[in-house]
Amino acid sequence: PKALVLVGGYGTRLRPLTLTVPKPIIDFGNKPMICHQIEALKEAGCDEVVLAINYRPQVMMDFLKEWEEKLGIKITCSQEPEPMGTAGPLALARHILEDGHGTPFFVLNSDVICEYPLKEMLEVHRASGAEATILVTKVEDPSKYGVVVTTPDGRVDRFVEKPRVFVGDRINAGIYCLNPSVLDRIQPRPTSIEKEVFPAIAADGRLHTMNLEGYWMDVGQPKDYLTGLGLHLACVRNRRPQELAAGEGVRGDVIIDDTAVIGQNCLIGPNVSIGKLCVIGDGVRLSNCVLLHRVTVKNYARVSDSIVGWGSSVGSWARVDNKAVIGEDVVIRDEIYMNGAIVLPHKEIKESVLDPGTII
Ligand code: GDD
Numbered sequence: 001p002k003a004l005v006l007v008g009g010y011g012t013r014l015r016p017l018t019l020t021v022p023k024p025i026i027d028f029g030n031k032p033m034i035c036h037q038i039e040a041l042k043e044a045g046c047d048e049v050v051l052a053i054n055y056r057p058q059v060m061m062d063f064l065k066e067w068e069e070k071l072g073i074k075i076t077c078s079q080e081p082e083p084m085g086t087a088g089p090l091a092l093a094r095h096i097l098e099d100g101h102g103t104p105f106f107v108l109n110s111d112v113i114c115e116y117p118l119k120e121m122l123e124v125h126r127a128s129g130a131e132a133t134i135l136v137t138k139v140e141d142p143s144k145y146g147v148v149v150t151t152p153d154g155r156v157d158r159f160v161e162k163p164r165v166f167v168g169d170r171i172n173a174g175i176y177c178l179n180p181s182v183l184d185r186i187q188p189r190p191t192s193i194e195k196e197v198f199p200a201i202a203a204d205g206r207l208h209t210m211n212l213e214g215y216w217m218d219v220g221q222p223k224d225y226l227t228g229l230g231l232h233l234a235c236v237r238n239r240r241p242q243e244l245a246a247g248e249g250v251r252g253d254v255i256i257d258d259t260a261v262i263g264q265n266c267l268i269g270p271n272v273s274i275g276k277l278c279v280i281g282d283g284v285r286l287s288n289c290v291l292l293h294r295v296t297v298k299n300y301a302r303v304s305d306s307i308v309g310w311g312s313s314v315g316s317w318a319r320v321d322n323k324a325v326i327g328e329d330v331v332i333r334d335e336i337y338m339n340g341a342i343v344l345p346h347k348e349i350k351e352s353v354l355d356p357g358t359i360i
Pocket residue numbers: 006007008009052053054080082083084085086089108109110111112144145146147161171172173174194218220
């Protein structure tokens with residue numbers, strides 16, 4: 001089968017990181033977000049994935065060339081002249097998604113993380129005779145998502161995107177298996193699959209669901225990204241524990257790239273990812289945080305509940321916490337306290353930030 005990943009959007013909720021690279025190629029668990037999905041698609045037998053892009057396509061494609069070879073799957077790019085929403089891009093890529101044999105194809109939102117049960121989904125989809133099958137999961141606050149109300153046999157009765165009143169807590173996980181006939185319902189103009197296409201298929205009684213087992217998270221904003229990392233690492237602990245760091249000074253689930261250098265007497269974890277070529281000094285304390293590539297954390301500094309961008313450095317005895325997001329190439333001087341600060345790229349921080357806010 002073929003697949004399309006919705007990669008568009010400016011990723012504003014992950015700024016300042018998305019000022020440097022498009023959201024899907026930001027590392028999650030030390031691997032670009034979108035590569036988790038492409039790997040799962042390959043695993044499910046897909047031979048080609050189309051990235052629906054409307055923003056900085058060249059950056060994405062240059063980056064993915066390397067992965068195309070590594071993963072052995074064809075990756076093509078479908079660029080929109082203007083943002084086409086979540087349905088328009090399907091119409092635009094119709095010639096690729098339709099193989100002439102009526103084979104169903106996958107559509108994925110690029111910012112969702114889970115175990116991607118795609119093979120099983122394809123079987124469930126074929127067995128039910130549905131026109132479209134969507135993966136669903138339960139969440140505590142459904143108002144940020146698309147809510148589905150189903151009949152006892154798993155058919156979708158109603159699909160309500162971002163409901164203002166409570167209609168249920170089972171939500172669209174952003175992963176679909178669609179028959180090519182769905183393409184007949186979509187015009188090549190800006191349209192929403194959630195608001196226009198799914199309600200129409202549901203009205204015909206041909207929209208089905210499959211329950212997702214295990215964890216799920218939309219990691220499109222910093223707080224959810226950090227929560228999602230914890231869930232992801234717990235899953236890695238279960239499935240492939242050898243990928244996690246072990247040894248003295250490591251607490252709970254931690255992933256450290258082989259090229260990172262760690263000093264003496266550090267205490268690291270739980271829920272930490274340390275990216276390529278990071279340099280961590282002595283006596284450093286890291287918990288619930290992400291260090292992207294080439295981050296330096298000097299002696300006795302402490303980073304918690306925060307994300308530090310590429311090439312940035314945290315000074316000795318400095319402290320970064322409370323959901324701070326530090327952009328690319330930021331220098332935080334020694335002994336500085338960053339309380340929940342959002343820092344744009346290329347800054348030098350010489351004074352503590354005591355109240356959460358944005359530093360431009
Ligand atoms: N190519 C392209 N063009 N992609 C787009 C566009 C566009 O104009 N607009 C959004 N996307 C992509 C985003 O990059 C993301 O991968 C996906 O479409 C969904 O957009 P979001 O902006 O992240 O939507 P959301 O998170 O508020 O809601 C969606 O996801 C929820 C699950 O996380 C909906 O599908 C909800 O129903 C769902 O519950």
